[in-house]
Amino acid sequence: MTKTRVLTGITTTGTPHLGNYVGAIRPAIEASRDPQVESYYFLADFHSLIKCHEPDRIAESRREIASTWLALGLDTDNAVFYRQSDIPEIPELTWLLTCVAAKGLMNRAHAYKASVQENLDAGNKDTDAGINMGLYSYPILMAADILMFNAKKVPVGRDQTQHIEMARDIGQRFNHIFGEEFFVMPEAVVDERVSVLAGLDGRKMSKSYNNTIPLFEPEKKFKKLINKIKTNSLEPGEPKETEDCTLFQIYSAFSTDSDVAKMRERYAAGIGWGEMKGELFELLNEQLKGPREEYQRLLADPAYVEGVLQKGAEKARALATPTLDRLRAAVGLGRFI
Template sequence: MNKAIVLTGITTTGTPHLGNYVGAIRPAIAASKDANVAPFYFLADYHALIKCQEPEKIRKSSREIAATWLALGLDTSNTVFYRQSDVPEIMELAWMLCCVTAKGLMNRAHAYKSAVAENEQDGEHDPDKGISMGLFSYPILMAADILMFNASKVPVGKDQIQHIEMARDIAGRFNHIYGEHFVLPEAIIEENGATLAGLDGRKMSKSYNNAIPLFESEKKLRKLINKIKTNSLEPGEPKDPNGCTLFSLYQAFASKAETDEIRRRYAEGISWGEMKQILFEYINNHIAPARERYEALMQAPAHIEEELQEGARKARAISVPFIKTLREAVGISRISL
């Protein structure tokens, strides 16, 4: 049986937080143990250069993200876990794809259009001011990530659907010119995927500065949870769990029975202080074993690198012969043996 290839990229520009864990990492770790799927997970360090020109930040983030996924139990025996920059064939394919991609298609990319609109709103004479070719051609590199391994399924958020559609367009154009080489990828949208609220009630995000780092120390975790905004209802007054950040965080980790019990406590008027203590203890107990493994891995960078290099070997066992085939297809080959 041919396994479905599922590919996910992780941008290396920050420290993983609880929202990342619940929304993306936890389901991906579970998928890594599915014998019917061939998962490809990669650190998208070249993509990170589009938004970040701080080398140390990218290096630190790469290390933290790799350690996080390994500490949480990623099954590397069933998964290809690699760093994008360790597979140079991806960049070569990106150029081949650039040469068949219409500029007009890239003009329609949401990120580019948003940047142009912002410039126009600010009264800039040059609508492209500050826009790099990295931002403009980002969807082409994303297409290369996907098409290099002929991933049939790509889990993405709704804001990334357009990029998968573009990858399909680009693959179709290449196939039309040079023959059938690429599978057309399909976007997999988690309609019921969990989105956590942050300290201020908005979506948890590094850009909002409202995130709770996944492996924060116990002391700092308690302090951050105590900072979560609540309303002014007193102890004993019934409280509505819907829309409550404390409840949504608890629900993301607890079982249905545990969640129902807390819902009952809300109706009885649980105090915010008690709820924050319950939430801290529950999350801390949940992540403590993985936090211990994470801290050990952060002290053993050689082991992290070994895992990434093993993933790169698996990836290049596919990419090296495939790029050779693609070179032949486009007419780049030796004149004689």
């Protein structure tokens, strides 16, 4: 049986929060248990350097993210779990792809165009002010991440589909120039069912809005954050709408269908916001208590986490090394004998 190879990268610039868990981590861990799927999950730490020049923050984020995925039950016997920076073949392939990628293609990248527009809106005569080459060319690094392992499926948010299209363009260009099907063309997988959680202020939960609820905060602080979630002024006993309610949305993401239906009835009956926040805290705390303890244990044992990542890198390089040897030979950089 041929397995479908799926690849997902996690940028290492922040602390995992409830939105990350529901939108990416939980479905990825569930998918990794599918016997028909070959999962590659990596810490995209090269990507983090594009916008973050704080070494301590990146180092801490790498530890937190690796420990989070392991604490939540990622089976590293089935999934290949590694750091991008532990695979030296990745930056080398990035250069090979850079030498065939069209500059015009990079000009059309959404992130680059958005940064140029910000300069225009600010009246800056230099439309490239503050834009480094990492931001400009990172779609090529992303293409290398994907094409190195010939991943067939790449789960992404809808705003990331352009990067998969670019990876296809660059891979096809390389195949055409060097006359062989070196790369499988990846397909973006956008799951519209995946929840996008709202944060403390009702906007999308995001570290850029400073409205997140970190996944493994200590219990007391976690409860305080739940209590800070924005609500309206309706009193206990007054019927409440579930639509656009952050509390109900988060509750639904962690509950069974039957419990969600019961909670919907309690909203109609006028559940108080304080009571609802208490219910939500108890629900989340019960589900996260065990993983939180394991997370703290893993943070205190960096040698173990390092060992897991090194084993993952060995698995990844077992594929990447011969692939790059073949690509080197294709472009004329092979060994003499």
